[in-house]
Amino acid sequence: MDNLEHRIKKAIESNDKKTSFAGKEQMWSRLDSEMNGRKGVAAFWRIAAVFLGLLLTLGVVASLNNRAKQRAEMENVKHEITRLQLLVDSLQTVPAQVRTEVQVVEKEKVVYRDRVVEKDVPDETIKWQKNYEDAIDSMQALQNVNAAFKAEIQTLNEELLALKNHAASESTELPQSANPFELKSERVELGPQQKPSVKSPEMEMKVFQKNFIENRNNLNSTIFKK
Amino acid sequence: MQLEKVIHKVKKGDRRAQKLLFDKYVDRLFAVARRYAANDELAEDALFQAFMKIYTKLPEFEYINEPALVGWLTRIVINQTLMDRRKELSTLYKVETLDEERHETSWIEEMDDGALIDLVNELPDGYRTVFLMNAVDGYAHKEIAEVLGISESTSRSQFFKARKFLQKKLAQDYGQSGT
DSSP states (O other), rough: OHHHHHHHHHHHHHHHOOOOOOOOOOOOOOHHHHHHHHHHHHHHHHHHHHHHHHHHHHHHHHHHHHHHHHHHHHHHHHHHHHHHHHHHHHHHOOOOOOOOHHHHHHOOOOOOOOOOOOOSOOHHHHHHHHHHHHHHHHHHHHHHHHHHHHHHHHHHHHHHHHHHHHHHHHHHHHTEEEEEEOOOOOOOOOOSSSOOSSOOOTBBOOOOOTTTOOOOOOOOTTOOOO | OOOOHHHHHHHTOHHHHHHHHHHHHHHHHHHHHHHHHHSEEEEHHHHHHHHHHHHHHHOOOOOOOOHHHHHHHHHHHHHHHHHHTTTHHHHHHOOOOOOOOOOOOSSGSSSOOHHHHHHTTSHHHHHHHIIIIIIIIIHHHHHHHHHTTSSSSHHHHHHHHHHHHHHHHHHHHSHHHHO
C-alpha cells in the first residue's frame, strides 16, 4: 500500500476512535421498540397460527366423526329397509285371511256414588285413589255380569227341566199309540181308474200346505177328523 | 461478559446482550457511516437500518474473533450507507474522468490527521467512496464493483483518479509533491 493511503487510513482509524455518537440512546430506544414490536407481532401470529391449527384439527376430527356417524346411520337404515322389504315379501306370499271378531258390549250402567275428594294431597295418593276407585268400579261391573249370568243359568236350568219333563211325558205316551198302522205287503189288482169317492164320511184326506210348519205329529187330529 | 457469549445471547434474542453489542460498536460504526454518507442525518438513518440488519442476520454469522466481527459489522454499515447512494454514485463514475498519473509523497507521514481527513473529504463523492472502500476498509475492487454496481475496471480507475486528485491537492496546498 502506498504511503499516502496508509497515512490516510491511520488518520481515519484514529478519528473513528474519537468519534462519539450523540444520538446513541435515542437510536437504541428506536431499535428496541422496533425489535420488540416485531417480536410482539411475531408472538401474536404464532399464537394465532397455533389457535387456527387447533381449530382446523378440531374441525377435521368433528367432520370425520360426523361422517362415521352418518355412515353408521345409513347402514342401520339400509338394514331396516332390507328387513322391511323381507317382511313385505313374506306378507305378500301369505294368503289373505278374514277374521271375524264378535264383540259383545254390555251396556254400562251409570253408577253415582258419593266420593270424598281431598285437596292438597300428593300426586301419588291421588293416583292410588284413582286406581282403587277403578278397581271398585271394575268389581261392581263384574258382579253385575255375574248376577246376569246366574239369572241366565237359572232360566236355562228351568227350561232344561221343562224340556226334560216334556220329554219324559212324551216317552210315557208313545207305547199306547205305538204302531197304529201296520204295513203289509199285498198284491193289488188295479182296475180302470175311477173317481175317488169317500166311502166313510168320518175319513177325509187332508192335503198339507207347502209351508206347513206345525211340528205336531198327532195323526189322529190331522188326518182323522176327530 | 465475553464477546462470544454476548454474540450467542444476541442470536437468541437477549435484549440485554443486544444493548451491550450496540453500546460497544455504535460509535465506531457511526464514524464508518458518516464517512460514506452525504451528511450526518443520512449516516444516522443508514446506521439504524444497518443495526436492524445486524440483529436480523447475526444468527447466520459465525463468531471467530473480534476483528472478523468488526469487519462484518463495518461492511454491513458501509453497504447500507451506500445502498441509497448507489444510483447517484454510478452516474458520477460515468461523468468524471482524470488522468492516471502516479505521484509518490514522502512527507505525508508528518501531516496532521485532521488535515488529511479534510483532504479526503474534499474528494468528489465517486472518488472518495472508492478510495475509502479500498484504502481504509480493505474492499477489493471486485467487491467495490459489486457493492456500487459498477465494473471492476471503473473501480480501479476511480481509485487511481482519487489518488491523483489527492496528490495534486497536496502539491497545491503544501507546495510539495514526490514521485
